[in-house]
Amino acid sequence: MPTMVNVHEAKTNLSKLLVRVASGEEIIISKSGKPIARLVPISHKVKRRAPGSAKGKILIEKDFELPLPEEILKAFEE
Numbered sequence: 001m002p003t004m005v006n007v008h009e010a011k012t013n014l015s016k017l018l019v020r021v022a023s024g025e026e027i028i029i030s031k032s033g034k035p036i037a038r039l040v041p042i043s044h045k046v047k048r049r050a051p052g053s054a055k056g057k058i059l060i061e062k063d064f065e066l067p068l069p070e071e072i073l074k075a076f077e078e
Contacts, residue, residue: 002026004035 003025010017010029017027017039027039 002028002038004028004030007031007036 003020005013005017005027007029010027021027021039021041024041028035029037029039
């Protein structure tokens with residue numbers, strides 16, 4: 001369960017809280033007893049994009065480059 005601290009405590013002990021967060025802990029910052037922010041460690045895992053991974057998932061219709069119908073063009077002018 002995450003640790004909850006109030007804003008004053010977070011301002012006073014920010015560097016100590018950041019050390020705890022860097023080690024994997026989650027800290028909730030509250031104001032008047034209500035949670036308002038969450039300190040969590042940044043994930044350093046970078047997802048590599050695989051070229052062609054969307055192949056077969058995207059369909060471009062044959063009429064894609066044709067002009068838009070008048071009713072749609074008028075909707076953009078409103």
